[in-house]
Amino acid sequence: MFPAADDYDIDIAVDESAVADLLAVTPSDVGPPTELTFSRNVFVPLTTACRYTCSYCTYYDVPGEATLMSPAAIRDVVETGVDAGCTEALFTFGDKPDDRYTEIHDQLDEWGYDSIIDYLSAACEIALDAGLLPHSNPGDITESEFHTLRDVNASMGVMLETTADVDAHSGGRRKTPGQRLNTIRAAGRAGVPFTTGLLVGIGETWRDRAESLLAIRELHERYGHIQEVIVQNVVPNERSDFDQPSVDTMRRAVAMARVALPEEISVQVPPNLSPTGELIDCGVDDLGGVSPVTDDHINPDYAWPALEELNSIADDAGLPLYERLPVYDRYLPTAVRRADVAPATDPADTDAWLSLRIRDAITADSDAGRQYRAVAGRTRQPAAYP
Numbered sequence: 001m002f003p004a005a006d007d008y009d010i011d012i013a014v015d016e017s018a019v020a021d022l023l024a025v026t027p028s029d030v031g032p033p034t035e036l037t038f039s040r041n042v043f044v045p046l047t048t049a050c051r052y053t054c055s056y057c058t059y060y061d062v063p064g065e066a067t068l069m070s071p072a073a074i075r076d077v078v079e080t081g082v083d084a085g086c087t088e089a090l091f092t093f094g095d096k097p098d099d100r101y102t103e104i105h106d107q108l109d110e111w112g113y114d115s116i117i118d119y120l121s122a123a124c125e126i127a128l129d130a131g132l133l134p135h136s137n138p139g140d141i142t143e144s145e146f147h148t149l150r151d152v153n154a155s156m157g158v159m160l161e162t163t164a165d166v167d168a169h170s171g172g173r174r175k176t177p178g179q180r181l182n183t184i185r186a187a188g189r190a191g192v193p194f195t196t197g198l199l200v201g202i203g204e205t206w207r208d209r210a211e212s213l214l215a216i217r218e219l220h221e222r223y224g225h226i227q228e229v230i231v232q233n234v235v236p237n238e239r240s241d242f243d244q245p246s247v248d249t250m251r252r253a254v255a256m257a258r259v260a261l262p263e264e265i266s267v268q269v270p271p272n273l274s275p276t277g278e279l280i281d282c283g284v285d286d287l288g289g290v291s292p293v294t295d296d297h298i299n300p301d302y303a304w305p306a307l308e309e310l311n312s313i314a315d316d317a318g319l320p321l322y323e324r325l326p327v328y329d330r331y332l333p334t335a336v337r338r339a340d341v342a343p344a345t346d347p348a349d350t351d352a353w354l355s356l357r358i359r360d361a362i363t364a365d366s367d368a369g370r371q372y373r374a375v376a377g378r379t380r381q382p383a384a385y386p
C-alpha cells in the first residue's frame with residue numbers, strides 16, 4: 001500500500017513481478033521514437049502562495065510575500081504568447097493556499113472569487129478569448145473541481161512526483177502519495193486528458209520509481225486519460241542542494257517509463273533541465289511545453305532552449321520535429337484529428353474528452369482556430385514564428 005492510500009480509498013496493488021521486470025530494464029531494451037513533439041506555450045504563474053513547502057521548490061512564497069496576478073497581468077502575458085505564435089497557456093502555481101494567506105484570500109474576495117480554482121476558471125477564459133488553449137496544473141484538487149475546470153481546459157496535469165514517502169515532502173503541510181493518486185484518479189473520472197510524471201532524485205529508490213510508473217499505468221488502464229508522463233530530474237537551486245541525477249540515471253528511468261507505459265502515452269523530458277538529446281534513444285518522444293516568451297517560473301535558473309536547439313536535438317537523433325497542441329491528437333474531435341491518428345476511447349462519464357467550449361475554440365472560424373488546426377494538422381511551419 002502507498003503512504004496515505006487508505007485516506008483516499010486508493011485501491012492500487014503493487015504487482016511484485018511487474019516491479020521485478022521493470023527493475024531489470026536497461027536502455028538497451030528500448031528503441032528511439034519515430035518523431036519528436038513539443039508545444040509552444042506561455043507560462044502564467046497565477047499565485048506564488050502555496051499550502052505546501054516541498055523542500056526542492058523555490059517557487060512558493062511565504063504569507064505576506066506571495067503574489068497574485070491580476071486579470072490585466074494575465075491578459076498581458078497571454079497576448080504576448082499569441083503574438084509569438086503560441087497555442088498553449090500553461091497555468092502552474094502553488095497548491096491551494098491555506099488560511100495563512102489572508103491577503104491572497106482578501107484580494108480574491110475583492111475581485112469576486114471564492115477560491116483560487118474559481119479564479120483559475122476566469123483566467124482560463126481570458127486565455128481562450130485571447131486565442132490560447134489552457135493547460136492547468138493547480139496541484140491536488142477534487143473530482144468536482146475537475147468538472148468545473150474541464151469546461152475551460154484543453155488538458156490538465158499534476159505530477160505524481162513519487163509514490164514514496166520522501167523527506168522532501170515531510171512536515172505538517174505536505175504532498176502525500178495517496179492524495180496525488182486521488183487527484184490523478186479524479187481527473188480520469190472527470191474525463192480530463194491528463195499529464196503526470198515522476199520527479200527523479202528527491203530521495204526515492206529505483207523500486208519507488210518502478211512502483212510509481214505502475215500506479216500511473218493502472219490508472220490509465222481504468223480511465224484512458226493519461227496523455228504523457230514527464231520524467232523530470234530535480235535540479236539544485238538556492239533553497240535546496242539535491243544532486244542532479246546523472247545522465248545514466250535518467251537514461252535508465254526513461255527506459256523504465258517507456259517499458260512500463262503503453263505506447264500511446266508519450267514520455268516527456270524537459271530540455272531545459274536535462275541533456276535530453278542523450279535520452280532520446282531511451283524512448284523520449286516529447287520535449288514538453290517550451291516558451292519563446294516566458295521563463296520556466298518553477299525553475300527560473302534554467303532557460304528554455306530556442307526552437308533551433310530543439311531542431312538540433314531532433315536532427316542529431318535523425319527524427320522529425322512537430323509542434324503539437326497542449327492536448328494530444330487522439331483526444332481531438334474527429335473533424336480536426338489527422339486521419340492516421342486512432343481516437344481515444346470515450347471517457348467514463350462524459351460523451352467527449354473535450355468540453356463544447358474547447359471544441360468550439362478548436363473548430364472556430366477565427367485566427368486562433370486556424371492556428372490550432374494548422375498545428376494539429378501539421379501544416380504550420382515551425383519556422384513561421386521566431
Ligand SMILES: O=c1nc2n(C[C@H](O)[C@H](O)[C@H](O)CO)c3cc(O)ccc3cc-2c(=O)[nH]1
Nearest residue numbers: 039090137156157158159195288289298326
Ligand atoms: O514549463 C514547464 N512546464 C511544465 N509542464 C507543462 C508541460 O511541459 C506542457 O504544458 C504539457 O506538455 C502540455 O502541453 C507541466 C505540466 C504538467 O501538467 C505537470 C508538470 C509540469 C511541469 C512543468 C515545468 O516544470 N515547467
Ligand SMILES: C[C@H]1O[C@@H](n2cnc3c(N)ncnc32)[C@H](O)[C@@H]1O
Nearest residue numbers: 056057058159199232233234235298
Ligand atoms: C511542476 C513541477 O515542477 C517540479 N519541480 C519543482 N521544483 C523542482 C526542482 N527543483 N527541480 C525540478 N523540478 C521541480 C515538481 O515536479 C512540480 O510538480
Ligand code: MET
Nearest residue numbers: 059093094095137138139
Ligand atoms: C508550482 S509546482 C506545480 C503545481 C503544484 N503546486 C504542484 O506541486 O503540483
Ligand code: SF4
Nearest residue numbers: 050052053054057094
Ligand atoms: S512544488 Fe508545487 S506544491 Fe510543492 S511547494 Fe512548490 S508550488 Fe507548492
